[in-house]
Amino acid sequence: MPKRKFKGLMPARKSDSHKGDYGHVFILAGSYGLTGAAYLTSQASLLSGSGLVTLGIPESLNPIMEVKLTEVMTRPLAETKGLTPGLKAFPQINKILPGIDALAVGPGLSRNYQTQKLVHKLLLSVTKPLVLDADGINALIGKLEVLHNLKAELVITPHPGEMARLLNLSIAQVQKNRTRIAKDFAKKYNVVVVLKGYRTVIADPKGKIFINETGNPGMASAGCGDVLTGIIAAFLGQRMSAFEAAKLGVYIHGLAGDIAAKEKGR
Template sequence: MFLLTASEMAQIDRITIDNIGIPGVVLMENAGKGATDFYAEIFPDIRHRKVLIIAGSGNNGGDGFVIARHLQYRGSSSVRVICLKEISGLRGDALINCEIIKKLKLPILEYTGEEYLPRITDELENCDIVVDAILGTGLKSEVRGFYRQVIEAINASGKPVLAVDVPSGLDASTGKPLGVCINAVATATFGLPKIGQVITPGHNYVGKLKVVDIGIPDTVVEEFNPGRVFFEEKEARKLLKPRRDDSHKGTYGHLLVISGSVGKTGAAALVCQGASRVGTGLVTLTIPESLNPILEVKLTEPMTLPVPETSDKSISLNALEKILEEAKTRSAVAMGPGISLNEETLELVRRLITGLDCPMVIDADGVTALKDNFDVLSEANAPVILTPHPGEMARIIGETSAYVQANRLEVAEEFSKKYGVILVLKGFRTIISSPEGKTAVNSTGNPAMATGGMGDVLTGMIGGFLAQRYDPFDAACLGVYFHGKAGDVVCQEKNFASVLAGDLLEIIPRELALSVEQC
């Protein structure tokens, strides 16, 4: 599903109204009805609850008036509407719908200034549910004055809030609160999801998100094509390739893994197992020669390639020619997890980036090797996927983790375009960005996955899809999605704090199978 900025959503609305000829009042009617249906899912007894709708002056307020009417249609006997602007000042579709509910004798209270705050507080105390229809996606500046006081009063009331399109005060494009923001238990957004609703910190204010179909034709959205998607199961199913009856292990590629050092053999094993679990035909692990006996015992299906090592028992630069020769007959490379920060080994990574002719995914210590050495990325002969976590991203760009977390989308997209790589910025709502301007925000994953080894499994999964000759951007998206999906399943089956990276390995095949069946 496409992800939009607020301005992009406004453009699509305008195209639908002006070029297609669907009146705005029809879109508003669809929005209000769809939101009401969703709110009834959140509160099945909503028609027996006292609902207070607080409406602003624009189309968001107009949506609120439609919701009031549909709640009445459902048999609600206690719906009250507060309008924060004089009704005489309303315009367009909002005014039309306000006049309709007046004729239906729904109570509308015009509380339009600070002197009415005590009355608004009383109304909040006497209701069961609040519908926030104050400010919509068009908000660009910090909320001040009377509206700020109303939002603060709503949050202080402790009543559950259902947001219309976007929680009032949230920047729908960035996910950042503009001074103050409604804390909603659920949000019905219209047409398509907005970027700020699914990334941090915006998702914390949105609650449960429902995208309501308001009647915008698919052709309008497809022609507009904003380049960003919220990557869900539907997107994953489109990309997965079914297996042919006449296929064999060579059909599904051969991944060369470069991973591990003394004390970090587990990382190498998890990468290999992650790759095998997504269907890679063959996997070969490049490992420091003294550690080969350990991995020969630990791994069954993957093969090993012992190579020269440093005095720290990490892979030596002397292994370069042997690895490049091995890679000539491999369809992809995954490198970095657990290779250590030995400078000779990091130099090996840089030489491999410029020497390999097959696509590669680089994680962990391999990413650190790029600090102050970004020029090697421009010299790469094949697609490169980098998979840093926020701390690694901060180190290589010379910023703080806090900066990266506060600007995840911008950091990922800018780095990807500047250095010509596919960037997988890990974390909640992992971002996958391509140099061509495509961006995916992943929908799966949870905090139970914040444990050692998870990134190693992910590197193997992405490498596995890459080895099977998936488009590099698609390989990254699929790896991230099914990694998070497996984590979600494990989290449901185990204690939240007891999830291990290895637990995902048994779940990945099941989730892939379920998705392939639905293709």
């Protein structure tokens, strides 16, 4: 798709606007040893146009984010013994949800059982659009029925390994049938699928498919997926549809990688 068509998807900014016009994104991310994922997702969301970004982080790790993040607000959350967000954090999150326009859940959360229960409860409760990534996706292994009871638009962003685990397939099977698998999953569970990798596939529940052509091998690096999650969340918060937010997010993410490759090499 030509750049000019993507330019038309970008939310217009009026001269007399303020930060409240561009969405408040809540990000649930980070655990002991994985605070970088929370940082990258939050910064990416802010730099992609979000008016406000709040990061929910285990309370013991909050001082780290208070130092690293200047414009992103933080919300210390009840935690497990493993310093991951705990199920007791749900009331804390639920209290601020009325003022939130979109959510991103998953980067660096860990696979702690209580944290996964928190993810399930959020998915079944939120009425605002949400992007689910990384350990948020891992929380659905063996629990895909949760997706049949959503109250909001959901974008799910698995890499081939995560999709393979969700469907109990091999990575080779996923890679051989990328478009069909993304399309079938989107239709069955009524979500937008971003199946990452070479020529990332975006599929919506109505059968629409977009195959992205930006990006390069230099982006096969830890943290790139966290950045993509933050970008998509920013666009959801700016009232784009889930499919359009996913398309534009993936395109811009890859384009930024291509620009960086030209300037710095792969």
